[in-house]
Amino acid sequence: MNREQERALLLFAVAIVLIATPVRAVWLQTWWSPFAFWISMIAVVALLHRTDHAA
Amino acid sequence: MPLNHFVLFFLAVALLGFYILGSEVVERSPRWGGLGRSRFSYALALAVYATTWTLFGSVGFAASEGYDFLAIYFGVTLSCIAIPFLWAPVAELVDRYRLGSIADLFAFRYQSRTLGAAVSIFMVAGLLPYIALQLRAVADGAAILVGEEPSETLGSVYAILLSSFAVALGVRYADGRAHRPGLIATLAFESIFKLVALLVVGTAVLITVFGGIRGLDTYLQERPELVESMTSPVMGDSWISLVFVTFCAAFLLPRQFFVAFVQRPGPRSLETARWALPLYLFAINLPVPILYWAGRDLAAPGIRPDVYVLVAVQSSPALQTFAFLGAVSAASAMILVSSIALSGMVANYLVPRFGPSPESLLTRWAVFRRSTIVGVVVAGLLIHFTLPRTRSLVDLGLASFVAVTHLLPGLLGALFWRRATRAGVLAGLVVGATSWAVLTASPLFGVEVDVSRLFALFGFSDPTARGPAIWLSLTAHGFVFMGVSLLTRRSPEERNAAEACREPRVTRLLQVPDSAEALQERLASYVGKDIAIQEIYEAASAAEVYWPPRDRPELLRLITELEGRLSERIGPLAARTYVQGGRPVRANALAERLRAFRALDSLEADASQQTSPAHAARRYLSRLMSELPVGVCTVDDHEDVVVWNAQLQRISGLNEDDICGNPVQDIPSPWWPLFNELAQQPTGSVIEREYDKGDQKIQLRAQTATIPGEVEEGRVFVVEDITALRELERHVAHKDRLSSIGTLASGVAHEVGNPLTGILMVAKNLATDPGADDAAERLGIIVDEAQRIHRIVQSLLTFSRRDEAPVELRTISVTGVVRTAAELAKLETAGCKIDLHLAVDAPAMASPDGLTQVLVNLLNNARQACPSGSTVTVSTRVENGAIHIDVDDEGPGIPKELSDRVFEPFFTTKSDGQGTGLGLSVSRQIVERFGGALTYEPRRSGGSRFTITLQAHEN
Known part of the structure; x- marks a missing residue:
């Protein structure tokens, strides 16, 4: 497993916790917060992608 | 004002016609071809995931289950995060083995056409409701726009339109070739169209119905129950199930698999899709709650929430038409890609079951696939007409997911x-x-x-x-x-x-044909000579190999290309069968890997490149393995040979390349029985065998051990040439016997001297009185005494004979051998008495000469250890199916601290000149060669007990 895969796996685990456990109540406060959470997650993925390939 | 049927239909036809035209331009024009090879186009094409379910169904889903509808896209986002460790390995496999569908992957990995067929049937059955969903959504949307109730007639018209589009474009791309820029560009454009349609409609609703973001906020603040009804379902049980199901669907749905892996334009495409696809889905879902809230307020009673998108912009026929065309676009793309993907499965795994010849499958594959596309679309139509109208779009879509x-x-x-x-x-x-x-x-x-x-x-x-x-x-x-x-x-x-x-x-x-001619002959045996020549010619052109290939690398390149080209059209299993003749592929990956490492090492060594410590360590171990003076063979947990080192090549005469990667059972005779037997033995087992090698015989000793490990468990076999060692042992044993004879010499002189004296005296008497009456009786005495001497001499000759031949086990009488040994030992006059308690006369497996030597050694040792006048007892017994011969003496015994060393060579407790220290060591070797054991234990009453244990003879 290379570095990119390790980081992806870590992010995946974090995302699972945020999406599929009761923690999801945190991003369910307002009508727009699910979208804010979603776009944040996409931004993190894009950032990771950028740093993976910058390295 | 309701729209006109004909206008709607004309616009739908125009849109689909534009797609067909655009795809053709991209496919043919070098200038526009780049559109279909772009990573962004690829990411957009993956958005074929968003169908009419997204455009219409999500609003309906939001109406009934709030933000649970987002689970359908959060699952995809999770799946995209997993791209590096989940999608990427699949993409690599698909690329390397040119797989065309998930059924190909299953059939290839599990080497089963039946499994490919099972996956195909299941996917066709699972996807038909989804295709029906698309047809229904478009037909219902058209009915809303023209102000009519949904009807079968209207449904049929649009269903036939979408099906015709799928067939028209599908047959264009169902040609088995991967990376079709025209298809990717069409899907990308279609994704942009539906995204823009929904965003425009959503923005228009936001402005016209709610008066902008602030207005929406105020609207929701006044109705907190609406927000609550949206967020609370997410904490329910369905959320996790939906996320999981869509996580799988993101890359396992046949159309997703087809676009994500088969149509992947380059290795970096997935990296872009990792964030671009979730971003697209995020954007297309932004308007969904807005459209729901607007539709909820504007819709007449009885209108299904699935069509709220059209209801929300009911004041604008243009926007309604735009939204409707977005749905037509999404549905047409989904049906197109699904039917192409399913046609590949059906043509590769179901059509061959109806009996077409291999030649027909290869030459008429395009006909089969195109017919299948039509079949899939028609089946979707039939499902569309069969499904009860009460089912929501979500129900239909989820069934497929x-x-x-x-x-x-x-x-x-x-x-x-x-x-x-x-x-x-x-x-x-x-x-x-x-x-x-x-x-x-x-x-x-x-x-x-x-x-x-x-x-x-x-x-x-x-x-x-x-x-x-x-x-x-x-x-x-x-x-x-x-x-x-x-x-x-x-x-x-x-x-x-x-x-x-x-x-x-x-x-x-690959277990490749040995030559280009063999390759052509093999392929021709399946598909005929003409087609074989044509396929090989095309593969050679694509691989830039001149016919015939000049060397093996060129041949391998040609074979890889040929198999890949065939795999794209007829599936990986059939392709491999045609190229490799259907023989089992035997090359073992670990053996291949080791070969690859060795090749890499030699390259590095040649290039004098700097190497890492890991490379240096690997080279060191590789050389160590190669130069070991013992043969080493390792097998993996499937009993395939992984290592066959240089010494083993020298011993066996078998080349590493012919052995590695093959099962142990495939090692040529006479060697395989040895390794096969070793493979069945527990760790530490030792087997000795003799083999003919040219005009000489060699003796081998082989041991086995288990290789522990979490991943590559297996066995190691160490094979040692002990021919020289055995020769040395025989020499030492012979010396030991001669030494024993030296010890026995005085006894021999006595035993021979007594009868000789008798013979001389009787003979002298006869000489002086030849006519005596008892002359015959005296001659009889002479004969008896002479025979006694003869027996003694024969015993000595037998005992001292050099044992040139290997041990030959046979059934012997233990009692007879013990008696003979005792007779020999009694030749030594000094010492003590020998008592025999031979209660058992069971036959045993041993060599009589060897056993006699061992017993004589033990008896001599015992007599030397005993005080004069004491008794040495030899007894036999049977226990646990083995025969035990105990030799007990009444000597002082062996000190406890030395008892572990008594069988060591050259270890002796005797004074200098009294013994060599080899007797017990040689004796143990002899007994072990019988498959028995020689042990020592002190006696409770004092003295020593040596026990010979032998295998009983089994009738």
């Missing part, structure tokens, strides 16, 4: 679990498909099965919830898959395919 989750166990097995077997996958799939049909699909057709008791058994209280059906069926599938896999064995083909799936970077796993 749940079906594809049952591909996940088999796929994970293919990627990460070598032990997975085709029987396991097939059994799991049967269980999964059955449970899907009963729990998920049958309610769509109005057939309700009461499973509340079953659900209650597992603690699920709500039988209508989505979760129980999904988790129970998947759990049952998983258990059956793993259980059957663990209970069944993989065929050699499966084992190699499993290795190929795990280590595609190193091994190609």
Whole structure:
């Protein structure tokens, strides 16, 4: 497993916790917060992608 | 004002016609071709995931289950995060082995056409409701726009339009070639169109209905129950099930698999899709809650929320038409790609079951695939007409999504679990498909099965919830898959395919024809000479290889290209059969890997490149293995040979390249019985064998041990040439016997001297009185005494004979041998008495000469240790099926601290000049060569006991 895969796996685990456990109540406060959470997650993925390939 | 039927239909036809035209331009024009090869186009094409379900169904879903509709896209986002460790290995396999569908992947990994057929049938059955969903959504949308009730006639018109589009464009791209820029560009444009349509409609609603973002905020603040009804379902049980199902669907739905892996334009495309696809889905879902809230207020009673998108902009026919065309666009793309993907499965795995010849399959594959596309679309139409109208778009879509989750166990097995077997996958799939049909699909057709008791058994209280059906069926599938896999064995083909799936970077796993002529002949035997020549010619052109290939690398390149080209059209199994003649692929991945490392090492050494410590250590170990003076063979946990070192090559005369990668059973005679027997033995077992090598005989000693490890468990066999050692042992044994004879010399003189004296005296008497009456009696005495001397001399000769031949075990009488040895030992006059207690006369397996030597040694030792006048006792007994000969003396015994060393060579407790220290060592070797044992134990009453244990002879 290379570095990119390790980081992806870590992010995946974090995302699972945020999406599929009761923690999801945190991003369910307002009508727009699910979208804010979603776009944040996409931004993190894009950032990771950028740093993976910058390295 | 309702729209006109004809205008709508004309616009839909124009849109689809534009797609066909655009795809043709991209396909033919070098200038526009780049559009279809762009990573962004690819990411947009993956958005074929968003169908009419997204455009219409999501609003309906939001109406009934709030933000649970986002689970359909959060699952995809999770799946995209997993791209580096889940999608990427699949993409690499698909690329390397030119697989065209998920059925190809299963068939390749598990080497089973039956499994390919099972996956194909399941996917066709699972996807038809989804295709029907698209047709229904478009037909219902058209009915709303023209102000009519949805009707079968209207539905049929649009269904036929979309089906015609799918067939028209599908047959264009169902030619088995991957990376079609025209198709990718069309899908990308279609994705942009539906995204823009929904964003425009959503923005228009936001402004016109709510007065902008602030207005929406105020609207929701006044109605907090609306926000609550949207967010609260997310904390329910369905959320996790939906996320999981869509996580799988994102890359396992046939159309997703086809675009993501088969049509992938380049290795970096997936990296872009990792964030671009979730971003697209985020954007297309932004308007959904807005459209729901607007539609909720504007819709007349009885209007289904599925069409709120059209209701929300009912004041603007232009926007309504735009939204409708967005749905037409999404539906047409979905049907197009699904039918192409399914046609590949059906043509490769179901059509051959109806009997077309291999030649026909290869030459008429395009006809088969195009006919299949038509068949799939028509079947979707039939389902569309059959399904009850009461079912929502979500129900229809989820049924298909749940079906594809049952591909996940088999796929994970293919990627990460070598032990997975085709029987396991097939059994799991049967269980999964059955449970899907009963729990998920049958309610769509109005057939309700009461499973509340079953659900209650597992603690699920709500039988209508989505979760129980999904988790129970998947759990049952998983258990059956793993259980059957663990209970069944993989065929050699499966084992190699499993290795190929795990280590595609190193091994190609081809057992290739030896020459270009052999390749042509093999292919011709399946598809005829003309087609074989044509296929090879085209493959050679694509691989830039001149015919005939100049060397092996060129031949390999040609074969790889040829197999890949065939695989794209007729599937990987048929392609491999045609190119490799259907023989099991035997090359072992670990052996291939080691070869690859060695080749790499030699390259590095040649290039004098700097190497890492890991490389240096690897080279050191590689050389160590190669130069070891003992033969080393290792086998993996499938009993395939991995290592066959240089010394073993010298001993056996068998080349490493001919042995490595093959099963132990394939090692040529006379060697395989040795390794086969070793493979069955526990760690530490030793086997000795003699082999003819040219005009000489060699003796080998082989040992085995288990290689521990988490991944590559196996066995190691160490083979040692002990011919010289055995010769030395024989020499030492002979010296020992001569030494014993020296010890016996005085006794011999006495034993021979007594009868000789008698003979001399009787002979003298006869000489002086030849006519005596008792002359005959005296002559008899002479003969008896002479025979006694003869026996003694014969015994000595036998005892002192050099044992040139290897030990030959035969059935002997233990009592007879003990008596002979005792007679010899008695020749020594000094010392003590020998008592024999031979209660048992069981036959044993041994060499009489060797056993006699051992007993004489033991008796001599005993007599030397005993005080004069004491007794040495030899007794026999049978215990546990073995024969034991005990030699007991009444001497002082061996000090406890020295008792462990008595069998060491040159160890002696005797004074200098009294013994060599070899007697007991040689004796133990002799007994062990019989398969027996020689042990020592002190006697309780004092003195020593040596016990010879021999195998009893079995009748």
